[in-house]
Amino acid sequence: MRRVVGFAAVVVLAGCTSQEAGGSAPSAAAPAGLEVEVVASGLSHPWDVGFLPDGRMLVPQRPGRIALVDDGAVTDVEADLGDVAARGEGGLMSLVVHPDFDTSKRFTTCFNTDSDVRLVTWVLDGTRATRVKDPLLAGLPSSSGGRHSGCRMALDDEGRLLVGTGDTARGEVPQDLGSLGGKVLRIDLETGEGAPGNPFGDRIYTYGHRNIQGVAVREDGLVLTAEHGPSTDDEVNVLQPGGNYGWDPSRGGTTGGYDESVPMTDLERFPDAVPAAWSSGQPTEAICDAAFLRGAQWGDLDGVLAVTALKGEKVLLFTITQEGGVHSVAIPPELEGTHGRLRGAESGPDGALYVTTSNGEDDEVLRITNG
Numbered sequence: 001m002r003r004v005v006g007f008a009a010v011v012v013l014a015g016c017t018s019q020e021a022g023g024s025a026p027s028a029a030a031p032a033g034l035e036v037e038v039v040a041s042g043l044s045h046p047w048d049v050g051f052l053p054d055g056r057m058l059v060p061q062r063p064g065r066i067a068l069v070d071d072g073a074v075t076d077v078e079a080d081l082g083d084v085a086a087r088g089e090g091g092l093m094s095l096v097v098h099p100d101f102d103t104s105k106r107f108t109t110c111f112n113t114d115s116d117v118r119l120v121t122w123v124l125d126g127t128r129a130t131r132v133k134d135p136l137l138a139g140l141p142s143s144s145g146g147r148h149s150g151c152r153m154a155l156d157d158e159g160r161l162l163v164g165t166g167d168t169a170r171g172e173v174p175q176d177l178g179s180l181g182g183k184v185l186r187i188d189l190e191t192g193e194g195a196p197g198n199p200f201g202d203r204i205y206t207y208g209h210r211n212i213q214g215v216a217v218r219e220d221g222l223v224l225t226a227e228h229g230p231s232t233d234d235e236v237n238v239l240q241p242g243g244n245y246g247w248d249p250s251r252g253g254t255t256g257g258y259d260e261s262v263p264m265t266d267l268e269r270f271p272d273a274v275p276a277a278w279s280s281g282q283p284t285e286a287i288c289d290a291a292f293l294r295g296a297q298w299g300d301l302d303g304v305l306a307v308t309a310l311k312g313e314k315v316l317l318f319t320i321t322q323e324g325g326v327h328s329v330a331i332p333p334e335l336e337g338t339h340g341r342l343r344g345a346e347s348g349p350d351g352a353l354y355v356t357t358s359n360g361e362d363d364e365v366l367r368i369t370n371g
Helices: 296-301
Strands: 009-011 034-043 057-061 065-070 073-076 092-097 106-112 117-125 128-140 150-155 161-165 183-187 204-207 212-217 223-227 235-238 287-292 305-309 314-320 326-330 342-347 353-357 363-370
Touching (some): 034 057, 034 073, 057 092, 057 106, 057 363, 117 150, 161 223, 223 287, 305 353, 314 342
Parallel strands (some): 150 212, 212 287, 287 342
Antiparallel strands (some): 009 326, 034 363, 092 106, 106 117, 150 161, 183 204, 305 314, 314 326
């Protein structure tokens, strides 16, 4: 077992079920180890953090606003976001800054409208953003109340855009390869078309998901996702091209509703489904975004996967094996119940971890470093 200094580690064997792992085991008291500072406040459900090359941040807020954060100063970006439908879990969600931002000034957002979830690409000019690809991709399913909207984006090691989508609480969606819901999509950032090498020849990369809230790409290209379970088994998954992740609340089409009593990864119905690398058991934490800690400044935590939790109001630190298994989980006391619901997670250009709160009033962006 790798020792995580300064934290209480909970050992979870890679690939085991929640029953075998004992579910969400308690943590013993641990000495302080991280430093947390507030770098922006006064926000409302900040969903993500996108870093510009000069270190400034674009922060999308679920009600339909984008903040530009510059050395603690928060400025509203002037942008036409009138078609954002902010209902329940839905609204303005993920944001990705394009790798060529220095020259293109482009970023892409993902949000609910009255009819769908869509991706739109913008150009930033000072504090004003203008749509240049509207949409980059449209037609992702959405529910009237915004439930299970998914919408987490990240760039893979080839610069392709990964988009985690939700099943919109419709039973047939996750296993339906004709729907973009309950999937991870892999698309061209410029055209919105499916990326070369996708397993089904279209935009779909993996399927059988419930509600992906986090996508993290390791430096060697390994992709892990964080996904909400129903009343049990939040999951961390390792993506395999073409993989089925086994969520089927339609019970193979035998029920017309949304049966959440089925297993999160139903290996009985789908023997070839990809088992979770880690599952929470009970209670669930409502895990959310995920980011890898990178750099020598993290010491023994270099390469650890940080995952935020909404209901659990904490950050979980996963030690990941080379193959993508979960070796251990640690919960730092500085981020357990100290800032409320935690949503966004992003590794900054300075090597710090940036996390957003999601409490609804006076939300914050937190900068976390290894003390």
